[in-house]
Amino acid sequence: MTEASGGVTRRRFLGGLGLAGGGLGIAAAFTGGSAAGAVLGLVDRSPDGRSEQAAGAVSTPGRVVPFRGRHQAGIITPAQDRLVFGAFDVVTDSAGALRDVLDAWTIAAEAMTQGRSVPADDGSPQAPPTDTGEALGLPPAALTVTIGYGPRLFARFGLATRRPSALAELPPLPGDRLDPARCGGDICIQACSDDPQVAFHAVRNVTRLGRGVVVLRWLQLGFGRTSSTTTGQQTPRNLMGFKDGTRNLRADDTAALDRHVWIGTETDQPWLIGGSYLVARRIRMLIEAWDRASLSEQERVIGRRKVSGAPLTGSREYDPPDFSAVRAGELVIPSDAHIRLASPEHNAGRRMLRRGYSYTDGIDLSTGELDAGLFFISFHKDPATFIAVQRILGTQDALREYIVHTGSALFVCPPGLQDGESWGRQLFGA
Numbered sequence: 001m002t003e004a005s006g007g008v009t010r011r012r013f014l015g016g017l018g019l020a021g022g023g024l025g026i027a028a029a030f031t032g033g034s035a036a037g038a039v040l041g042l043v044d045r046s047p048d049g050r051s052e053q054a055a056g057a058v059s060t061p062g063r064v065v066p067f068r069g070r071h072q073a074g075i076i077t078p079a080q081d082r083l084v085f086g087a088f089d090v091v092t093d094s095a096g097a098l099r100d101v102l103d104a105w106t107i108a109a110e111a112m113t114q115g116r117s118v119p120a121d122d123g124s125p126q127a128p129p130t131d132t133g134e135a136l137g138l139p140p141a142a143l144t145v146t147i148g149y150g151p152r153l154f155a156r157f158g159l160a161t162r163r164p165s166a167l168a169e170l171p172p173l174p175g176d177r178l179d180p181a182r183c184g185g186d187i188c189i190q191a192c193s194d195d196p197q198v199a200f201h202a203v204r205n206v207t208r209l210g211r212g213v214v215v216l217r218w219l220q221l222g223f224g225r226t227s228s229t230t231t232g233q234q235t236p237r238n239l240m241g242f243k244d245g246t247r248n249l250r251a252d253d254t255a256a257l258d259r260h261v262w263i264g265t266e267t268d269q270p271w272l273i274g275g276s277y278l279v280a281r282r283i284r285m286l287i288e289a290w291d292r293a294s295l296s297e298q299e300r301v302i303g304r305r306k307v308s309g310a311p312l313t314g315s316r317e318y319d320p321p322d323f324s325a326v327r328a329g330e331l332v333i334p335s336d337a338h339i340r341l342a343s344p345e346h347n348a349g350r351r352m353l354r355r356g357y358s359y360t361d362g363i364d365l366s367t368g369e370l371d372a373g374l375f376f377i378s379f380h381k382d383p384a385t386f387i388a389v390q391r392i393l394g395t396q397d398a399l400r401e402y403i404v405h406t407g408s409a410l411f412v413c414p415p416g417l418q419d420g421e422s423w424g425r426q427l428f429g430a
């Protein structure tokens, strides 16, 4: 399954992450940029050896989402059906070791998004296989691997001068019932794919490549994307049964993305221009209580019709909500309706890109109720937007009765990589 092309140094580096001496091999590989795959003799997983992108097709499961570009994939690229989100703690004190891992992750992530295995060693039966193997034969399935860095990382490894001032732990927010075991992290990897096994394979393999340098702090699986990020996508439904993402920012609205999502020249860290802040919130839905609420109560809570997704002031999904409409002396969209309180009209024009997923982690053993809900992910030019909106939602939103925030994290996602760049080089600045 492998092709011997890397020699002993690279085999050791990539196979067992023997970091000593490995950096050189990786640096050489990056000078080939996107040709690194050929240099390293990557294994093509697809049965016929071709990616559908090469053949000009755009449909899943063979779809390849380009790994490199101005922005990281996995932010405004079309939301896939599945998510595996890993938050890692860095457990080494060696900046060089961390950098080497990030460089190895770059090569592995680029390969996997192309439907290839983690770059191979010489296939020695005496060593564990470089790639764990469960994605062999599976197509790329639109895999994206997106990296982000948490606030605490910048207090170490000489990175203080690279920290953007907007990156700090999220403050306690009203209504939080956070489980520390589901919060924070030094690095996040968001793997999205239309195939759950492909997404899992990506996080499993970066975890393995990082052994001794990073450890998983928490992991969240998601299914059924709960927002659309492109105009071509139908609005999906969340576990409350409502269409979620109707008024989301769209990939083709570049002016709005520049204003609300992408870090721009206002940052004190120019290396982050083109990146974005990622907020992750694990929000449990009290599904049993929700399912006992009448349809009209559910629609008043959200401010939209359940079946059509239309605002209570309209008849079709994309009708703009009229927040001033009054019927029989009452606001048609109630004052505590979720879409009113979250709207830019109510938040000084603030908007965000939502890219969350539904989750279920079985049942809450203490009550026998479902532990299921929304793994909310949003992207921001400035995380202050999330804080401001959540302060309002956490104190006034009618939805509060049916949800609990149980996990929380903030990361800054750097911009996309150019040919020849790696995550390690990008973070440490050459």
Ligand SMILES: C=CC1=C(C)c2cc3[nH]c(cc4nc(cc5[nH]c(cc1n2)c(C)c5CCC(=O)O)C(CCC(=O)O)=C4C)c(C)c3C=C
Pocket (backbone or CB within 6 Å): 238, 240, 242, 243, 244, 245, 246, 247, 248, 281, 283, 284, 285, 302, 304, 338, 339, 342, 343, 344, 352, 373, 374, 376, 386, 389, 390, 393, 399, 403
């Ligand atoms: C702080 C940000 C937000 C959290 C947390 C949040 C949780 C949450 N939302 C839903 C369901 C829906 N949200 C909808 C719209 C919507 N939600 C937010 C922000 C947060 N939601 C925004 C910014 C918006 C868009 C507002 C606008 O631009 O007008 C909708 C309506 C459909 C849509 O526009 O997407 C639903 C439904 C749940 C169930 C939930 C927590 C579990």
Ligand SMILES: [Fe+2]
Pocket (backbone or CB within 6 Å): 338, 342
């Ligand atoms: Fe919402």
